Amino acid sequence: NAGVTQTPKFQVLKTGQSMTLQCAQDMNHEYMSWYRQDPGMGLRLIHYSVGAGITDQGEVPNGYNVSRSTTEDFPLRLLSAAPSQTSVYFCASSYGVGSGANVLTFGAGSRLTVL
Amino acid sequence: GQNIDQPTEMTATEGAIVQINCTYQTSGFNGLFWYQQHAGEAPTFLSYNVLDGLEEKGRFSSFLSRSKGYSYLLLKELQMKDSASYLCAVRDGDYKLSFGAGTTVTVRA
Numbered sequence: 393n394a395g396v397t398q399t400p401k402f403q404v405l406k407t408g409q410s411m412t413l414q415c416a417q418d419m420n421h422e423y424m425s426w427y428r429q430d431p432g433m434g435l436r437l438i439h440y441s442v443g444a445g446i447t448d449q450g451e452v453p454n455g456y457n458v459s460r461s462t463t464e465d466f467p468l469r470l471l472s473a474a475p476s477q478t479s480v481y482f483c484a485s486s487y488g489v490g491s492g493a494n495v496l497t498f499g500a501g502s503r504l505t506v507l
Numbered sequence: 508g509q510n511i512d513q514p515t516e517m518t519a520t521e522g523a524i525v526q527i528n529c530t531y532q533t534s535g536f537n538g539l540f541w542y543q544q545h546a547g548e549a550p551t552f553l554s555y556n557v558l559d560g561l562e563e564k565g566r567f568s569s570f571l572s573r574s575k576g577y578s579y580l581l582l583k584e585l586q587m588k589d590s591a592s593y594l595c596a597v598r599d600g601d602y603k604l605s606f607g608a609g610t611t612v613t614v615r616a
Contacts, residue, residue, distance in 0.1 A: 423602070434511075434594065434608035435550070442602060450603065482549060489601050495540070496604065498549035 394418050398483050398499035405473045405506045413468040413502050415483030423486045423494065424466040425450070426458065428479040429501075435482065441466055442489050473506045480504075511607035513595050518613045519585055527580045527610045529595035538598040541569050541580045544609065545591045553593075554580070582612070590614045 399414045417424065425440035427450075437450030441460040455477060457469040466485075470477060480503050484496040510532040519525040531539070538557040542550035556562055556571035556578060568581040582589055592609040599605060 425604075427606075432515075432608055435596075435606040437603060437605065440602060448602070451605070495552045495555070496542075496550075498551070500549055 396483055396485055396497050396499035398481075398502050400502060401500065402503050403505070405470075405504065407474060407506060409473050410469070410471050411473065412470075413481055413483075413504070415466045415468065415499060416464050417466075417483075417485045417497070418464065419485065419487070419497065420463060421485035421487050421497070422463075423489045424460065425484050425496070426456070426466070426468045427482045427484060428452065428477075429482060430479050438468065438481075470504075473504075475506045478504060478506045511595055511597055511605060513593075513607045513610045515608070516611045516613070518615060521585055521587060521614055521616050523585050525582045525585060525612060527582070527593050527595075527612070529578045529580070529607060531576050531578070531595070531597045531607075533576075533597050533599050533605075535600040536573060536597065537600055539569075539571055539578050540596040540598070540604065541567075541578075542594040542596060542606075543591050544594060550594055585614050587614050587616065 396417045426438040427435040429435050436452045439458040441447045483499040486494040486496050488494045513529045541553040544550040554569040561570045566583045571578045592611045594609045595607040
């Protein structure tokens with residue numbers, strides 16, 4: 393049982409380049425989300441999904457796209473990278489949504505640097 | 508949106524007790540979580556409160572007062588391995604979990 397798997401772990405991009413951060417979970421979790429973590433600012437929600445075919449914006453969605461074609465996968469796309477997107481990105485999933493202790497399981501993180 | 512405040516740093520001695528406070532403002536409170544994050548690693552779940560009161564889990568306890576928008580995480584019998592960042596997170600409605608900036612706890616021998 394791998395949990396939440398993120399790739400790549402490290403990536404360096406030049407301004408204007410595009411890339412996709414991959415996230416896959418094997419726990420049959422309904423809810424998946426992407427956060428970015430910056431020093432002094434904590435984790436900020438970028439996009440989330442409550443099931444295949446359903447996505448919505450979080451707190452800081454600009455510059456990022458997502459899709460959810462399967463229950464298992466939730467890729468995050470940067471269409472034109474900017475230095476402000478230098479951050480550590482975490483994918484997280486949970487079994488359910490709504491009330492109750494639907495605990496998020498986090499991936500190991502992807503460290504992105506945009507030059 | 509959320510406004511979640513917690514202290515930036517705390518230092519304590521091995522074997523002591525530390526209390527990390529968290530205050531929040533939210534329009535649709537639906538649960539409060541505490542996560543632990545060691546440097547360079549992913550956050551891991553510690554505790555969950557949705558009703559007022561104290562939840563105890565071994566050396567860790569978490570308290571919630573919904574009327575005051577206040578929670579604390581109590582770490583007892585501190586060990587060196589407890590040196591980490593502790594994240595307070597509030598769920599707004601069904602889907603959005605917002606995090607505070609985190610409190611870095613340093614445990615000294």
